Amino acid sequence: MSKGVLTLKPKGITADGKGWLVGIAIGFVWLSPLFWMDATTFIVLTAAGLAMGMIFFMVASGLTLIFGLMDVLNMAHGAFFAWGAYVGFSLLGMFEWLGWVETGTFLQCMTTVLVILAVAFLVGALIGAILERIIIRQVYGDHLRQILITMGASFVMVELIKIFWGLNDEVVAVPLAFRGSFDIMDVVVNRFRILAIVLGIIVFGVIQMVLKRTKLGIIVRAGVENREIVETTGYNINRIFTGVFCAGVGLAAMAGVMMAMFKQEVHPAMGDDSFFFALMVVIIGGMGSVGGSFLGSLMLGLAFNYVAFLLPKAALGVNILVMAATLLIRPTGLFGHEE
Amino acid sequence: MTQELSPVHLDYMQEQRTRFVSPTFLLQIALAASLLAGPLLVPSFQVMDVMAKIMIFTVVAASYDLILGYTGSLSLAHGMFFGMGAYALGLVCYHSGSPHWYHLILAAGIAIFLGIVFSLLISLFSLRVKAIFFAMVTLAIAEYAHILGIQWSELTLGEDGISFELPWIFHSDWSAGRFLLSEIDDRLMIYYLIFLSSLLLFMGLVRFVRSPLGRVLKSIRSNENRAVALGFKTFQYKTVAVVFGSTLSSIAGVLFAMWLRYVNPDSVLGLGLMVNVLLMVLIGGLGTLYGGIIGVAFIIVSENWLPGALKAAAGIFPPSEIITRLADRWHLYFGVLFILVIIFFPRGVVGTFRQVIARRKAEVLRKRRTEVRY
Amino acid sequence: MNEIILTLKDVHAHIGQHHILQGISLQVKSGGVTVLLGRNGAGKSTTLRAIMGLATVASGRICLGDDAIAGYKPYHIARMGVGFVAEDRAILYKLTVAENFRLSMLMETDATWQRMETIFLLFPDLKRFWNVKAGLLSGGQKQMLAIGRVLVNDHRILLIDEPSKGLAPILVTQLGESLIRIREKTTIVLVEQNFRLARQVGSDCFILDDGRVVHEDRMASLAQDRGRMKKYLGIG
Numbered sequence: 001m002s003k004g005v006l007t008l009k010p011k012g013i014t015a016d017g018k019g020w021l022v023g024i025a026i027g028f029v030w031l032s033p034l035f036w037m038d039a040t041t042f043i044v045l046t047a048a049g050l051a052m053g054m055i056f057f058m059v060a061s062g063l064t065l066i067f068g069l070m071d072v073l074n075m076a077h078g079a080f081f082a083w084g085a086y087v088g089f090s091l092l093g094m095f096e097w098l099g100w101v102e103t104g105t106f107l108q109c110m111t112t113v114l115v116i117l118a119v120a121f122l123v124g125a126l127i128g129a130i131l132e133r134i135i136i137r138q139v140y141g142d143h144l145r146q147i148l149i150t151m152g153a154s155f156v157m158v159e160l161i162k163i164f165w166g167l168n169d170e171v172v173a174v175p176l177a178f179r180g181s182f183d184i185m186d187v188v189v190n191r192f193r194i195l196a197i198v199l200g201i202i203v204f205g206v207i208q209m210v211l212k213r214t215k216l217g218i219i220v221r222a223g224v225e226n227r228e229i230v231e232t233t234g235y236n237i238n239r240i241f242t243g244v245f246c247a248g249v250g251l252a253a254m255a256g257v258m259m260a261m262f263k264q265e266v267h268p269a270m271g272d273d274s275f276f277f278a279l280m281v282v283i284i285g286g287m288g289s290v291g292g293s294f295l296g297s298l299m300l301g302l303a304f305n306y307v308a309f310l311l312p313k314a315a316l317g318v319n320i321l322v323m324a325a326t327l328l329i330r331p332t333g334l335f336g337h338e339e
Numbered sequence: 340m341t342q343e344l345s346p347v348h349l350d351y352m353q354e355q356r357t358r359f360v361s362p363t364f365l366l367q368i369a370l371a372a373s374l375l376a377g378p379l380l381v382p383s384f385q386v387m388d389v390m391a392k393i394m395i396f397t398v399v400a401a402s403y404d405l406i407l408g409y410t411g412s413l414s415l416a417h418g419m420f421f422g423m424g425a426y427a428l429g430l431v432c433y434h435s436g437s438p439h440w441y442h443l444i445l446a447a448g449i450a451i452f453l454g455i456v457f458s459l460l461i462s463l464f465s466l467r468v469k470a471i472f473f474a475m476v477t478l479a480i481a482e483y484a485h486i487l488g489i490q491w492s493e494l495t496l497g498e499d500g501i502s503f504e505l506p507w508i509f510h511s512d513w514s515a516g517r518f519l520l521s522e523i524d525d526r527l528m529i530y531y532l533i534f535l536s537s538l539l540l541f542m543g544l545v546r547f548v549r550s551p552l553g554r555v556l557k558s559i560r561s562n563e564n565r566a567v568a569l570g571f572k573t574f575q576y577k578t579v580a581v582v583f584g585s586t587l588s589s590i591a592g593v594l595f596a597m598w599l600r601y602v603n604p605d606s607v608l609g610l611g612l613m614v615n616v617l618l619m620v621l622i623g624g625l626g627t628l629y630g631g632i633i634g635v636a637f638i639i640v641s642e643n644w645l646p647g648a649l650k651a652a653a654g655i656f657p658p659s660e661i662i663t664r665l666a667d668r669w670h671l672y673f674g675v676l677f678i679l680v681i682i683f684f685p686r687g688v689v690g691t692f693r694q695v696i697a698r699r700k701a702e703v704l705r706k707r708r709t710e711v712r713y
Numbered sequence: 714m715n716e717i718i719l720t721l722k723d724v725h726a727h728i729g730q731h732h733i734l735q736g737i738s739l740q741v742k743s744g745g746v747t748v749l750l751g752r753n754g755a756g757k758s759t760t761l762r763a764i765m766g767l768a769t770v771a772s773g774r775i776c777l778g779d780d781a782i783a784g785y786k787p788y789h790i791a792r793m794g795v796g797f798v799a800e801d802r803a804i805l806y807k808l809t810v811a812e813n814f815r816l817s818m819l820m821e822t823d824a825t826w827q828r829m830e831t832i833f834l835l836f837p838d839l840k841r842f843w844n845v846k847a848g849l850l851s852g853g854q855k856q857m858l859a860i861g862r863v864l865v866n867d868h869r870i871l872l873i874d875e876p877s878k879g880l881a882p883i884l885v886t887q888l889g890e891s892l893i894r895i896r897e898k899t900t901i902v903l904v905e906q907n908f909r910l911a912r913q914v915g916s917d918c919f920i921l922d923d924g925r926v927v928h929e930d931r932m933a934s935l936a937q938d939r940g941r942m943k944k945y946l947g948i949g
Contacts, residue, residue, distance in 0.1 A: 073471050138682045143470055144413055149681045151614060155674035163664045218812050222805045229805060232765055234791035234819050276482050279475050320483050
């Protein structure tokens with residue numbers, strides 16, 4: 001059924017010249033839940049959906065870059081998410097000892113969060129470097145073995161979490177400045193969600209800037225399109241792979257920290273759900289497209305929250321339907337490239 | 340005019356002549372015999388439990404080998420079919436109060452039906468896209484099934500699972516006296532049902548793979564574009580393989596539910612099961628079917644005896660939290676084993692074995708040819 | 714001037730399981746254009762790829778200057794002064810012309826930018842479409858970009874694989890003129906099916922068949938040798 005024709009246009013329906021129509025359609029769909037709920041609920045759910053979407057974006061962005069550049073489906077991505085969350089949990093404990101969490105000033109809370117995010121990123125990147133060099137290198141080029149080996153790695157990483165931190169769910173304290181909500185004209189907006197949204201936008205901005213403006217970004221984008229050209233131009237593609245892998249899983253670890261504070265708890269299997277969502281986002285947004293992941297995560301985050309409010313059981317199903325629909329209409333995802 | 344037969348043909352004829360006395364065949368007979376007579380001679384319940392599970396999971400692993408090893412489709416939803424079959428049986432027996440034998444047939448029928456329908460849907464969707472997508476989509480669907488199993492409590496009674504009774508000679512009260520070292524009771528009857536079913540299903544798989552259809556699948560696996568160029572509608576062949584394999588997994592699920600008389604989402608629908616099946620097939624060897632037996636046996640025996648062995652080993656060290664935890668999490672060692680097998684033994688036990696044999700045969704053939712020349 | 718810059722000695726190379734090069738031996742003189750000719754499947758592209766480190770060299774030697782480079786990684790070979798223009802997809806469609814060039818620049822020095830000026834003189838269209846995505850260029854312009862980007866670094870040898878493929882005849886002639894100007898500065902190893910182009914720019918040639926070199930000659934004298942041209946290239 002598939003034709004091996006070398007074209008640049010993605011398979012399926014395209015939106016050339018009909019951008020404005022698509023925009024209107026999207027706007028309509030986005031506001032449609034207003035038929036079933038009042039405006040304040042809508043705003044609250046939108047905030048929740050955006051925040052959730054941003055967290056998933058951080059996970060998905062790494063996954064899509066790793067796949068786009070290295071053709072590796074990193075099944076261990078969720079494990080990095082969990083590791084980030086647990087590292088965050090432990091660090092929060094330390095900052096709490098300093099008194100910066102439960103009773104900190106805004107500055108102290110902000111610093112706490114930023115430091116924890118940075119450390120989680122580094123830990124994730126470090127583990128990622130070890131994983132990539134020692135294990136994934138062995139099976140380059142073989143999709144099947146890559147998937148399997150990252151599955152095995154995921155297993156091992158989660159078991160290590162259970163060994164180091166124990167099996168139980170742990171409660172995570174959120175720094176004081178980000179607890180509670182703003183009350184603006186009857187609309188209650190959770191403070192932490194705002195932080196998540198802002199952080200997500202910053203991360204997206206940074207990634208896009210690096211990709212579009214720096215030489216490294218050019219190399220990565222080029223590598224996603226055609227590895228061989230990059231290598232024959234004179235760049236050690238292996239080192240770039242390692243770098244992208246580390247950055248990608250570091251992002252997942254950061255997302256884990258955010259989720260830990262979002263849900264105020266951590267448990268060893270928390271990586272599975274996030275991986276599942278990130279997977280759907282990547283399928284919908286397109287492999288290798290960070291912009292696609294961004295839109296996809298927001299879409300899924302919002303859809304999930306709206307539907308969850310109206311029909312709790314159907315929420316997950318709706319997301320699966322969206323994924324299935326996308327695969328039918330545009331097999332490579334909204335912004336993905338064909339190989 | 341007689342044509343001289345090629346060395347390959349001669350070899351093949353030799354193989355056909357000796358196939359009922361070759362070592363592999365005798366091994367197979369021995370295995371079947373021990374599985375058949377085992378529970379009658381060895382009174383341990385744990386042994387019988389292990390053997391039953393080995394048989395059930397051999398069907399799951401071998402059917403997965405068909406999908407992954409012979410057709411090359413990385414489906415991660417195989418565990419889901421197993422779970423669907425298990426739940427089919429569980430729900431039918433549970434909801435029918437006191438079930439009759441035809442409920443078993445009904446449950447099996449439902450399992451087969453669901454297996455065919457869902458695998459067809461999955462194939463339609465995803466076999467057209469690249470391998471990675473197929474893996475991701477099947478993964479997503481399987482996870483969703485798991486989550487549904489937990490959340491859709493009206494149907495599945497949620498996380499706690501369902502306990503139920505079986506009808507007829509499988510009912511827990513049934514007994515018919517003693518024979519040799521064990522009692523003829525429901526457990527034994529279920530065991531022999533499992534034995535018979537697994538044997539038939541496994542042989543069915545072997546025949547399927549050796550048939551012309553199976554050969555086309557092998558060609559698709561080695562180079563799909565070439566198969567397409569030869570005129571085969573690869574999509575249809577792959578679909579047939581996936582449907583057949585998935586349905587077999589459902590039936591295995593039914594058998595599993597019968598054995599345990601209990602189903603719950605984590606044990607039959609969880610991803611852990613899928614990872615286990617992958618490990619079993621990999622250790623045994625992809626594309627070998629029989630490898631599944633070895634892989635399954637290894638994993639199940641380890642699962643039963645490794646925790647105990649680890650605890651004993653931990654006893655040697657001075658007691659500490661870390662040591663206890665290291666011993667507890669035997670899954671960790673499975674994960675490491677998984678990784679090692681993938682890196683160093685991608686062909687698994689049987690696969691490597693066959694490779695060695697094939698190389699030896701090629702050597703012999705080459706020697707024979709050079710001898711003839713001089 | 715006419716020293717040997719690249720030597721291949723009895724090179725056997727594989728792509729995947731296929732044993733393509735069955736003992737290639739050739740020498741490339743510095744300056745000028747060495748053309749690899751032959752039918753489809755003869756192993757011309759594979760020879761270039763083997764030099765570049767993209768095909769697995771099973772045995773034999775490849776020497777660039779004094780260095781034996783067989784087995785080196787492609788990026789290492791590139792940094793030793795070898796430029797590579799692949800047969801298909803030699804540029805990145807999703808990047809702009811500017812980004813394609815920036816990618817090629819291993820060092821961004823004044824000399825590099827001076828070379829850019831020369832490239833603009835050679836291919837003025839690339840300056841006009843500097844910020845356009847490469848995928849949107851015409852076939853001829855894409856080929857200009859493919860060759861232009863490899864001139865950015867001061868490579869001592871350029872491996873160019875079938876640049877005339879898919880180009881209209883007038884563009885092929887222009888391509889030939891560009892190659893003639895490029896060969897003044899650097900050595901070129903050219904794989905070409907288009908005999909007219911090969912004759913226009915080539916100084917030496919090697920004919921390949923079934924993974925081996927079957928004939929070596931000066932380009933001019935091969936052009937007179939109707940018998941060989943028919944036998945190995947199917948021309949005439």
